[in-house]
Amino acid sequence: MADNRMMAQMLSKDGFIAALDQSGGSTPAALRLYGIPDSAYGGEVQMFKLMHEFRVRIITSPAFNGQKVLGAILFERTMDGEVKGKPVPTYLWEDRGVVPFVKVDKGLAAEKDGVSLMKPMPDVEPLLQRAVKRAVFGTKMRSFINLASQEGIAAEPRRRKINQCHSLSIEPPERLRSKSTTR
Helix, strand or coil, X not given: CCCHHHHHHHHHCCCEEEEECCCHHHHHHHHHHCCCCHHHCCCHXXXXXXXXXXXXXXXXXXXXXXXXXXXXXXCHHHHCCEECCEEHHHHHHHHHCCEEEEECCCCECCCECCEECECCCCCHHHHXXXXXXXXXXXXXXXXXXXXXXXXHHHCCCHHHHHHHHCCEEECCEEECCCCCCCC
């Protein structure tokens, strides 16, 4: 279970949050950037196995520790995986001192009222239940704000449910900036 030490780390220490939450859509391109051609795997299962191995190399690096890396955002398959015989979130916290988060979005929906909110995610409840069982501290989701619209921003009811399950939610709104709005 997530504990007060995780909250203290997130509130008081200097460092960064590592994004290890890349999901299926852009994974082939990422693997190609690391020299792994599409022909090296025969489908999604093998692709995600390679990506998990890649993430394990990152997580087990001596430099990947709570002195520099405060937290790590995990793709749900990574959260469900193992490192050195332990669940990834357990390994991150107990062995590396890194606070685990899980990505809880499936991309952005079309813009409405100046805001692109998360696409529907009917399986969010089971994901949250698994995350709580694995002592994941918080969640990460996103939105894209194109206009200052209270109606558009307030239209995301899942945030309330997600925030009830976890200690901390990272909700980075992305904002379109044009030359006319930059100062």
